[in-house]
Amino acid sequence: GENVEQHPSTLSVQEGDSAVIKCTYSDSASNYFPWYKQELGKRPQLIIDIRSNVGEKKDQRIAVTLNKTAKHFSLHITETQPEDSAVYFCAASQRSYGQNFVFGPGTRLSVLP
Amino acid sequence: DTAVSQTPKYLVTQMGNDKSIKCEQNLGHDTMYWYKQDSKKFLKIMFSYNNKELIINETVPNRFSPKSPDKAHLNLHINSLELGDSAVYFCASSRPLGGSTDTQYFGPGTRLTVL
Numbered sequence: 001g002e003n004v005e006q007h008p009s010t011l012s013v014q015e016g017d018s019a020v021i022k023c024t025y026s027d028s029a030s031n032y033f034p035w036y037k038q039e040l041g042k043r044p045q046l047i048i049d050i051r052s053n054v055g056e057k058k059d060q061r062i063a064v065t066l067n068k069t070a071k072h073f074s075l076h077i078t079e080t081q082p083e084d085s086a087v088y089f090c091a092a093s094q095r096s097y098g099q100n101f102v103f104g105p106g107t108r109l110s111v112l113p
Numbered sequence: 114d115t116a117v118s119q120t121p122k123y124l125v126t127q128m129g130n131d132k133s134i135k136c137e138q139n140l141g142h143d144t145m146y147w148y149k150q151d152s153k154k155f156l157k158i159m160f161s162y163n164n165k166e167l168i169i170n171e172t173v174p175n176r177f178s179p180k181s182p183d184k185a186h187l188n189l190h191i192n193s194l195e196l197g198d199s200a201v202y203f204c205a206s207s208r209p210l211g212g213s214t215d216t217q218y219f220g221p222g223t224r225l226t227v228l
Contacts, residue, residue, distance in 0.1 A: 046217070106155070
């Protein structure tokens, strides 16, 4: 089955700096890779996703890159703000009957003012 | 935002009791999930249903029994609750084959505390 690893487990950056979180996956059949942000006491919420036919996607300060050959994908947050502080999860999925999502263990991002 | 809703939000109970958590989605999705998030924040899938059919059943004690009366509802019943069952349980839904998006939406979570 699919296995997703995520690094680092914790990340502290100064406000205005960039943050990068990396994930690797094991199943080459996975073709959909979402990223979720979870604030304290809240539900995970999708912030950006990428499909396997795309190498990069950007939405304002957030971008995701995918390297299918190496089976890794990364989240990039630029010009970080204190409200970016949260736990971020990557996930890998196959678009199939009984779509399964396998999540990474999460990265706790702290943006210091 | 009530696309995926869960009840109750908090559940405090004694060891050995039986309890249920309910989930409903109004997004027209075909697939629903239960996840357990422990104190270390790991999100672990427990079950997945597609159109009321059980698709994914991870290694979960058989004290946990999901039930899907229709594709908009997925309930979780837990028998003989144990201390280790304390966690936040999230319901989620998504739409695979035939849908235009793979996005998975989460409910607000149910914080279960077993005393």
